[in-house]
Amino acid sequence: MKRKFNNLFLLGIIGVLVFGSFFIADILGTFFGNKDIYWTATNMMLKFDKSSNDFEIYVKGDLMQKALDRKKLLYYEDNGTYSTLSANDFEYRLNNYYKVKSSNLTKLLFTSFFFGFFLSFLFTGFFKYVPEVQEKLVEKDEDKK
16 A cells, blocks of 8 residues: 655645745854955945944044034144045945844744744644554554454
8 A cells, every 4th residue: 555645744845845945044144144245345435424324433522523523633644744634534334234134034034934834734744644654554453363
């Protein structure tokens, strides 16, 4: 007699393999991936005005923008002279890893839900299959007697 798996078990295997691979890839990429690849490119560095929403810099208790407006910041040149710094002299590179991690965690939520959904199909189908096999084995043993 040929064994036949039920549809829940087969659907569970397929779903666990597909969504399980997505789930594992999302976990590895989110928590163990390279965090240094999300820096702003050097040829696309931000000016001071465009980065003011992300962070603020204080110089001896004063906001850097105010210190620049008052011409308090000086730069020592190679020839031994000083020049006044302006906001245009500063450029910034930001690490956007936390924005990427946030979006990856949202995606991870969905893949983990579907992985668990199909895992429940797998277990339900397996536990429905095992009693059927045991009953058939018991019936065969009784037929032999």
